[in-house]
Amino acid sequence: MKLKDIATIAVLGVIGFALGMGVGMITGMFGALSMYVSAGFAAFFVGPVYTIMARKVQKRGTAFCFWLIYGVLYAIMGFAVATPLCLIAGIVAEIIAGDYGNKKRVWLSFSASMFIYSMHMIVFVLVLGSDGLATFVESISLEQAQQMVSMYTVDMMVICVLINIVTELLAGRFGMFINDKFFEKGAKESRLG
């Protein structure tokens, strides 16, 4: 990977994180609805960033670096508990994307990795429980954590999983649409080659 590629990943990683975080915080305020669509909606903003980055760089390790930036920035923001999930998402994305030559694989790599990331609340609820949530996630009090654990029933988790599968696939396709429309066909040659 060249220095130019590293810079592209760093810059687009920061944009993706800022957009995802901003949209996630806004949708997080929609009460119970946010439990279903929060991460899925943010994916429509992160998807184009990821796709443009993957298609522009087209080197092994791109997706992992993107998710590594996500994980590191989450740690800096005080959500270090989300970092391992970001790293797992990065590894899965890397495996699916292959050599980044196939657009459909890039699309699927985003959808799969974003789906893993979007499951963070369910994973936290299942793994940490209410006490763990209140301890490790700074924004959640014990009372809120208990309320959240009681809300995540099996039915609700299944609905969340289904909604996220659909939204992540659509977000990946939307990312590909934006990439093809603005960044793929008329893309200029880089001065650095």
Next chain:
Amino acid sequence: MGRTGLLDGGREGHLHPLTLFALTLLALIQAFLANQLVYALVLALSFLVLLDVSPASFLRQLALFAVACGVVQLILHVDIGYVTSIFLGVAVLVVRVFPVVNVGCALMMTSSSKLLASMRKLHVPNKAAVGAVIGLRFLDEMGDRVKEIKRGMRVRGLRPSPLRPVRAFELYFVPLVYKCLHVSETLVSSVISKGIEADCEKTSYRSLSFGLLDGAALGAGVALLGVAVWV
């Protein structure tokens, strides 16, 4: 792009970048562990660090902190149903991570060349160091680029409509990505032309020695972490 280029006269703090980095980590750990008293002390330390780097940023962050505390108090006195706890959670989180943000701001205002030189001292691979510095610098840049796009849209008479979300997204997002890619390419061209990829030993114009202030800040940070863990 950066306010603090290699040889500019921009104001910089007295703390070593590695001290700021260590303080960011300490503040992050304390965000999970600290009680009210330790939190207040860590917050005071972070504001002092920011004051050392930029009085203007110190005042801005102080005002933001006052606003965030005001919002928390307001939410505590207003009950708007289920979403109250969500708003409260977000507001408390903002207040809680303020020390991390303050030290992070100080780190972001440190010159890129100083950051690069200190990472080199830690034997961080060159490419990873450049990536980290560009990412860190870019967090600060994004707001300016969005303002430029808004100005451009106003001049061209373009108005994003919530009824056409894809078009609104394209209006903001596409120029932002193009601008960002342009900035990153310019930056990389610049550092390559300055010989960043050469294998020879690199030197720095900046002084990178640890001073008394570094020792004092780190000592205070570690002591507060010790108290947070102990209590």
